[in-house]
Amino acid sequence: MRKILHIDMDAFYASVEQRDDPSLRGRPVVVAWRGQRSVVCAASYEARRFGVRSAMPALRAERLCPDAVFVPPDFVRYKAVSRQVREIFLAHTDLVEPLSLDEAYLDVTVPKIASPSATATAEAIRAQIRETTALTASAGVAPNKFLAKIASDWNKPDGVFVVKPAHVERFLSTLPVARIPGVGQVMQKKLAELGVVTVADLRALPADELVGRFGTFGQRLHLRARGIDERPVQPDQPVQSISSEDTFAEDLPLDALEPAIRRLAEKTWAATARTERVGRTVVLKLKTAQFRILTRSFTPETPPRGAQVLADIACALRARVDLPAATRYRLVGVGLSGFRDPDTVAQEDLFALAD
Incomplete structure (x- = not known):
């Protein structure tokens, strides 16, 4: 049984800006270049309350939150902080799979630093991130990557959520199918036509029906509905x-x-x-x-x-x-x-x- 963490920095780019410029703290910050074709790179939690999200057109963000402070991104600084966080991860395990500058999977089944549990390891990592960078991170703890990633979003910001193996089915049952990676609006509509709204609904459909309708993605849906994800944490996978x-x-x-x-x-x-x-x-x-x-x-x-x-x-x-x-x-x-x-x-x- 693997012990997997998904660590996700909280509103990373915006949090770095607020950390480095005290005048931005408590204000709605949008990290984006201004312009008709620009998109939001990140939004502080104060801005998110107005519906601002990353990858949203900057003009729409400005309409949703007229008082937002727009800050141009500084990726040199963000990458420097990301390297600090990566060093903390590597102090606990060599099995670190970065997904981006602000999130990564960690396999802590056999941690480098003695720990009573994977949850304790997650808490130790979060504490070290706060002490080293003055930023917060959220963590999901679970037996696989799929569940850990969902869990890390559960108690955001600055929280931990644990999905124990015995509780996987209960945890998944009431989730909307949109929480499964790859299920976007188009797929949600197709599943809704089959009466599928929650993961429990999805679990009720036979695997052959899902495969017949959606091919290999249908097989993935069948597995994820049961909390099955055999993918190992793969360190140092270069972006292709x-x-x-x-x-x-x-x-x-x-x-x-x-x-x-x-x-x-x-x-x-x-x-x-x-x-x-x-x-x-x-x-x-x-x-x-x-x-x-x-x-x-x-x-x-x-x-x-x-x-x-x-x-x-x-x-x-x-x-x-x-x-x-x-x-x-x-x-x-x-x-x-x-x-x-x-x-x-x-x-x-x-x-x-x-x-």
Whole structure:
């Protein structure tokens, strides 16, 4: 039986800003560049009370919370704090799987520091984070990654929630299916048509019916509904790709996709700041109204240096879609792939200049 922690820093970027600038404490802080195409990188809990959330268009955040203080992101500072937190994790276990700058899975089945329980280890880590960084973190403790991630959000901010093996079924039963990763609005609607609203409803459906309707994702739904997740914590997994996608309320023609592409490029670019690696290849993903999936990609000589460049390339990739003009699209996605370490990219750029 594994003992897994999911540690999640509380409103990380906004909390760093409030820590470093006392005038921001207690005020609604939105970490974002201003502009029509900008998206929210993070929001303090004071701003979240107005409905402001990360990845939301900055203009909408401003409408929801007119008194919000907008602060441009400073990823150099955020990464420095993240490294401090990572060192605390590694003092307790070598099995640390970072998900981003502000969250990670830890396998503490056999901790490096003697501890009476996984819960005690989580509390020790949280205390060290507070002492070292003057920031708070929330933790989920569970027998697997799926449950630990849900649990870490249960007592936010600055809390711990434990899902014991004997209580898994009871914990999951009343949860809405939206709490299962991958169940977005479109999938929620499809499940609702089957009478599935809660995880208990989902558990009542036979596995073969779920697989028949949703393929491999149906099998995953069957397992998650029972709290089953055999994925191990995998340390030092380098980022290979980052993407964002959106399903439209109604199908759109290709020439109407630019606003969505630019918004998703902003979202994807903001997500790349959570890794220290550099993406080289721009990917445009499309799904037609008939559920046909297309991808088009381009690798420029130098990696994209900003959201606008990423968006410009993604928009240009539409010219390589050779379907009839009458084709309608239900989904679009923008991604970056081919991630490399910064030193490797710098060397490749230097050789390219030499040529």
